Amino acid sequence: MTPLLSVESLRVAYGSPAGERRAVDDVSFSINPGEIVALVGESGSGKSSVGLATMGILPDNARVGPGSAIRFEGRDLLTLPEPAMRDLRGRRMAMVFQDPAAALNPVMRVGDQVAEVALVHGERDKRKARDTAIDMLTRVGLPDAATQFRAWPHELSGGMRQRVMLAIALLLKPALVIADEPTSALDVTIQAQVLRLLVELQREFGMAVLFITHDLGVVAETCDRALVMQRGRLVESASVDALFHAPQHPYTRELLAAMPRLDRAP
């Protein structure tokens, strides 16, 4: 199978007055169509930088090292001009962030933010864009979507806002969704609901998911494969079953040992 995404020797460094700080150091991996792959690491491991580099939305002080390549559907995203990237974002690949309150526009009705994706990508008929948005908002479980279409982000709970983010990401059925800690800010019961929804939608639409997270519990529940990052480097890549039952790298073993587990045996 031709991989959908292949990241090759990716290096990312951030410049500051104090000098350059290397965030991603020679990271290579690929994702097949329809796969859910976890990118696991603690804060500062560089996992989010990989996601931002793939989407082409690294901050201005970031520099991608020579020899890096990110191939997606046959093209190297790192050499693609911005208009072509803009066409891919939202249509072929989309991103969901940890904090939907920060990611959503606070002064735009949530439905308009969903419909905007269709309008930006060539839909001329506003009514049609609106109907598509309502359908998707219904699909992600926003109750009474036709009315809630007109809600402001602040009127929704954290879980509902993240459902709106999923609707925005999935509206045009992209081939790849990058989800960066999409449930880390949510309460556990809401987290379980949103994860269940994400998995359902993945099954229905068949997109690949790069699931960026620090939470191994979430990885065990949802992913096919996992990549473990530590201080900018990829230290282990394995199926989730192998990762949890036969971890190879000492850091993976340390992460697993530290994972809070529930012991429910009476």
Add this chain to the structure above:
Amino acid sequence: MNPSASLVSVRDLRVVHQRAGFGPVRHVVAVDGISFDIARGDTLALVGESGSGKTSAARALLRLIETAGGSISYDGIDLLALRGEQLRVHRKRMQVVFQDPYSSLNPRHSVGMIVGEGLVVHGLAHGADVEQRVVQLLEEVGLGADDLQRLPRELSGGQRQRVAIARALAVDPEFLVLDEAVSALDVTTQAQVLALIARLRDSRKLTCLFIAHNLAVVQQVATNIAVMYRGRIVEQAPAAQLFAQPSHAYTRALLDAVPAGDPRQRRIRTPTAAT
């Protein structure tokens, strides 16, 4: 439970927040009549999701916010009746560690100043003794004399939380409130800080109130657990019993929502459905 063994006794505690904004002032009942006891040396975990009232309850108990009803007895003292100097002296007996050490530590103060301040304020050490005592405290939490001059921003998240713990312990309290004290930490750091808390509790014979949203984190440290939902305690039981036989539907929902941490025991993306 023998009430005389309780260090803390809370009865029908109510906390009401006023929300000012556009339009009339709204009153939000954050804590709606809760009662619990904490025996000396025990750790009660108050568990709930955001908005459940757990943090408001803890802050009321620390006399950091006003109560709207109920009583709090601390070692036989009516805590809500304490005023002024009495309250100030009493504060030495109960200390708190907050979730985010970055916002609870003064960014311009060195580690030495942060940990030493309580000693000076409460008159527990003077002159050269202060530094000596601070170094002892830092060593107790896994830091050392080398860290005295460092500023909070020069420390990692785990180190900052160790400083916050050392500051809390400086006045030699008997009761420690840990308000989501490990929630913001990376998992490996979280495990280390949890182990530190358990060790200190045992060596110093501390009584603790541990506020958390994650039942898996609480399991390692709690003697008893109270589950809060919308301002009320819906279930209260010894830790082992609560995990083995949760009686309230909300407790079961909370337990079911915690990932098992094993891909072979998935509940969310089950193999049968994953075709």
